[in-house]
Structure formats: C-alpha cells, structure tokens
Amino acid sequence: MSDFMEFGFGDNDEKVTTKARKYKGEAGNTDRLSFVWWDTDDDGKPMLDSSPKFTGAKRHYVPGVGYFLSKGPEYTKIAGGPAKLQVATIVAVWPTDREGNIDKKRLSKVQIVPWIFSADKYETLKRRHNQFHVGSHDIMATCTDSNFQKMDFSPCTESLYATLLANDKDSAQKIVAKIQDEVAEVAGSLQGMIARDLSLDQIREKLGGGSGAALVDGAVAGEEVDAILDDLVE
Secondary structure (H helix, E strand, O other): OOOOOOOEOOEOOHHHHOOOOOOOOOOOOEEEEEEOOOOEOOOOOEOOOOOOOOEEEEEEEEOOOEEEEOOOHHHHHHHOOOOEEEEEEEEEEOOEOOOOOEOHHHHHHOEEEEEEEEHHHHHHHHHHHHHOOOOOOOEEEEEEEOOOOEEEEEEOOOOHHHHHHOOOOHHHHHHHHHHHHHHHHHHOOHHHHHOEOOOHHHHHHHOOOOOOOOOOOOOOOOHHHHHHHHHHOO
C-alpha cells in the first residue's frame, strides 16, 4: 500500500496547508472533553477501566530554534535556563454551546486533538481522575484565561465516549470509528508536537553558529511564557 496521498488545491489538502490543531481553551467558554487515548485489549477495544495514555518530555525554548528536547547540561546552558516538563494526551472536544451543553445533533462533528500542558495541570487532572475516573466521566473545562490557558475542571456524570462505545447503533459506531482512526493518526505525531530532538550542532546551526549561552533568561522561559509561545510556534 502506498504511503503517498493524492490532493490538489482545496481538494484533500487540509493536512498539507494547515498546522495540526491543538486543544486550546477560549476565555469564557466551557468545553466538554473525553479522554480518548487508551491501551486496547486483544479485540482492539479501549480499556477504559485503566488510565488514559500520556507522553511527556522536558523541553527548552530558544528563539530562532523553537522547542527542543533537554538532553543534558549543555542543552540547559545553550537555552540559558532550566527545562520545563510538558505532558501530552489526546482528547475529544464535543460540539457544545459556550456553557458546555452538548449539541446532540452534531455529535459526529467531534474534534480529536492533541492536548499539551504543564506538569501542574497534569497533577490537577490526576486528582480529578482519582475522584471521578475519566474512563466513565467526561471533564468540563472552563477557560478563565486564554493567554495562559488557565482552566477550572469539573466532572460530568458520564463519558460520551464510553456511552458511544457501548451503543450498538450504526450511527454511534460510526462516530467511534472516526474517533479511533483520528486518535491513531494524532498519536503518531504527538511527541514531535512537544519538542524536536535536535543535536547541539543543529541548535547552533539554527542560531548562526553562536554558542547560544544565556540567550534566554531562565526566569523569562517560565510556564506562562511557554503557554503563549505554544500558540505561536510548532
């Protein structure tokens, strides 16, 4: 089977002409999210009684280079500050109004997107999960600050993804198939969305051959700045 796609201008070229969309909250909006990246059993069914899957890495950011993996003291030196741990998973963003109420007629328009966030947010979600397992409860995410992606989380009474998985109707199974196909596609490129694996020579080359030391003040490259930069760079 060929690994190539065929496309034309405006015809099946979405993956060529647009960046991969990541989940970002919009201030004043409440989104309903299902975690949809899970280990599967021998039949390919998601094991929702376990934990959703995550990946993560420590990364640096340097202007002109972008995000790259932290692989030792020399990387910290060239970045001018400590690395930040970023975590990623995959979520379904269901069609809702601004208050998070589901639009039942548009369930098939569910969006499957990577969600990349800080270790602090991971800990918050973990605490929610320990009380309301995300295999059986969706999360309502209310964004209070778009720039810094500050959010409040609350559990739903059920998981739409789990409900659809348990429903034998063709309409439900079509949505499930769409979700699983898109999860597999996103998962293949998820680590690259966090940071690139660059050698020191590659970093210096992008910087024009300079040493790069103290290019970024470590105090500046904090979590809030990362949240803004993540909107601007790959």
